[in-house]
Amino acid sequence: MTRNTRILMSVIYWAFIVYLFVPLALMVTMGFKDSKFIGFPIRSWTLDWYTAVIQDTEVLSVFGYSMTIAISTTILSLIIGTWIAVFLGPNKFRGKAIIFALACLPAVIPGIISAIALRIFARLIDIEPGMFAIILGHTVHNVPFVALVVMARLSTQPKSHIEAARDLGADSIVAFFRVTLPYLKPALIGAGIFCMLLSFDDFVRAFFLGGYQPTLPVLIFAKLRSGMSPEINAISTIVLIMTAILGLWAERSMRRLNKGS
Amino acid sequence: MTGEKDTIVHIDNITKRFGNVVAVDRLDMKIVAGEFVTFLGPSGCGKSTTLRMLGGFETPDEGRIVLDGVDVTRQPPNRRDVNMVFQDYALFPHMSVGQNVSFGLELKGQSRPEIERRMTELLDFLQLSGFRDRTPDQLSGGQRQRVALARALAPDPKLLLLDEPLGALDAKLRGQVQIELKDIQKRTGKTFFFVTHDQEEALTMSDRIVVMNAGRVEQAGTPEDLYFRPESRFVAEFIGETNLINGTVRGIDDDRVVIDWNGLDIRGSGHGHRPGEGDNVTASLRLENVVCHPKKPSRENAIEGRIVSKLFKGSRTSLDIRVGEKEDTVIRAYMDAGNAAQISDDQLWISWEPERLTVLRD
Numbered sequence: 001m002t003r004n005t006r007i008l009m010s011v012i013y014w015a016f017i018v019y020l021f022v023p024l025a026l027m028v029t030m031g032f033k034d035s036k037f038i039g040f041p042i043r044s045w046t047l048d049w050y051t052a053v054i055q056d057t058e059v060l061s062v063f064g065y066s067m068t069i070a071i072s073t074t075i076l077s078l079i080i081g082t083w084i085a086v087f088l089g090p091n092k093f094r095g096k097a098i099i100f101a102l103a104c105l106p107a108v109i110p111g112i113i114s115a116i117a118l119r120i121f122a123r124l125i126d127i128e129p130g131m132f133a134i135i136l137g138h139t140v141h142n143v144p145f146v147a148l149v150v151m152a153r154l155s156t157q158p159k160s161h162i163e164a165a166r167d168l169g170a171d172s173i174v175a176f177f178r179v180t181l182p183y184l185k186p187a188l189i190g191a192g193i194f195c196m197l198l199s200f201d202d203f204v205r206a207f208f209l210g211g212y213q214p215t216l217p218v219l220i221f222a223k224l225r226s227g228m229s230p231e232i233n234a235i236s237t238i239v240l241i242m243t244a245i246l247g248l249w250a251e252r253s254m255r256r257l258n259k260g261s
Numbered sequence: 262m263t264g265e266k267d268t269i270v271h272i273d274n275i276t277k278r279f280g281n282v283v284a285v286d287r288l289d290m291k292i293v294a295g296e297f298v299t300f301l302g303p304s305g306c307g308k309s310t311t312l313r314m315l316g317g318f319e320t321p322d323e324g325r326i327v328l329d330g331v332d333v334t335r336q337p338p339n340r341r342d343v344n345m346v347f348q349d350y351a352l353f354p355h356m357s358v359g360q361n362v363s364f365g366l367e368l369k370g371q372s373r374p375e376i377e378r379r380m381t382e383l384l385d386f387l388q389l390s391g392f393r394d395r396t397p398d399q400l401s402g403g404q405r406q407r408v409a410l411a412r413a414l415a416p417d418p419k420l421l422l423l424d425e426p427l428g429a430l431d432a433k434l435r436g437q438v439q440i441e442l443k444d445i446q447k448r449t450g451k452t453f454f455f456v457t458h459d460q461e462e463a464l465t466m467s468d469r470i471v472v473m474n475a476g477r478v479e480q481a482g483t484p485e486d487l488y489f490r491p492e493s494r495f496v497a498e499f500i501g502e503t504n505l506i507n508g509t510v511r512g513i514d515d516d517r518v519v520i521d522w523n524g525l526d527i528r529g530s531g532h533g534h535r536p537g538e539g540d541n542v543t544a545s546l547r548l549e550n551v552v553c554h555p556k557k558p559s560r561e562n563a564i565e566g567r568i569v570s571k572l573f574k575g576s577r578t579s580l581d582i583r584v585g586e587k588e589d590t591v592i593r594a595y596m597d598a599g600n601a602a603q604i605s606d607d608q609l610w611i612s613w614e615p616e617r618l619t620v621l622r623d
Contacts, residue, residue: 167316
């Protein structure tokens, strides 16, 4: 690499970083502005918007609703995704490639298409729009990610681990729960947090499959329509900090667990 | 050596095929309780497949495996009283040493205090007491190997399978572990079924060695039997270094066989095998059984020769000695480095005990 290309590369990199962080920084800053109008100049600062968010029972209940959906989705996706990974993992059989492709399909179908399809389907089999429908929709979308991450981890497990467990008296179910599942732990933590974030963040599926009760992204959207307010900035900042902490924690614990095996 | 003692395992004429490849071909063998038996052979000879069939990880296509009087041919691994030390040890990475060793005991449904007692006993026995709470990644290769051994011994199996457990250790440690392993086997009185491609390991530890080649048993016997009285060219070449002499049988006198080797009369022994006169045979003579003399010895069985090459190997020197008219009539011998210096390169005599030159069956 010549000197010039090196400089060019670093300029592009820093431009990207600026583009990524300036909007975030603006959003966070405006949440502290003591005025209803978003924009510069900022004459005085306040925490009122945060107080308003914490006291807003609607925001709090919607937050709880979104978390319930995210956690349920994650548990379901982990169970189904792991099951698919273990089922497809070591065995070779006819049609394995097709089953794998079908299982991965929901990850690449555009959200709007699968949202509409799921809405029609839910209607047809009499599932009320609402939490249950959203959980099902999110699970279908998340399962492929879990399956892929778990499969990757599973392929690094030495075959002898399971054989050793079987040798020492475990049947295949006990061997799975006592040896394979602990081995998959870092993958499950990583995939689980990814599922939570995907579900918590989703707008399109929640919008189409939801009932009267909105999820957090749907609520923010609704609030936006009645005008931009720094309260939205405050909500967004709280969500940003929480997800960042969750993501960093997941990254750290995965690295520690990976090192340990 | 079988017969009067108790047979613990009867491998009853088993065959295993993978596709068109016959991995194990009509293997029939009895293993005696308390024996250290080693299956030795090159990779792909069927030794590991045999081990895996004993462990329950493969099912023979034909034949039966009888463990202590019970047909276990189709029993899954978790139902057999057989435990295994894996080549990569296969320790559970998320469990401590103590938990690894207890695993088999828990699954046997033993009580907590009983598990605790047995686990402590084994850790003491294998000098692992201080490592009880460590995880496998905090142990050295030798320690891991001992944990794998402790874990496999814990459920008190009738037969212990060892799948090249020394392969991952460095050369220096390996020698030490060989002695330890033999010692552990003696002290526990367990039946060890050891698989290796390393002839030195086999010779050091085994009560009996079974040499396998292409799915069949080439020869089975004590290490001394196999080393000094190999029956086939394969065994002679696979175990240790040897001189292979191709000649024609000139005469047989009792067990003595006289072979014409490029015009030289050499004397050997059939060890029960009697070739016919005029047969083309191969005979094996170990390098250390060749005796070199600086002057013509009084014994009759001495041949004159000269040294064509000398290789210094530290404690000993290997000599290539040409003894006949023809270019390839060469015998290789070992000498102490000090003695080798006293021998003239141009003229020396070699001799050997006729029992040590073994006429092979094929």
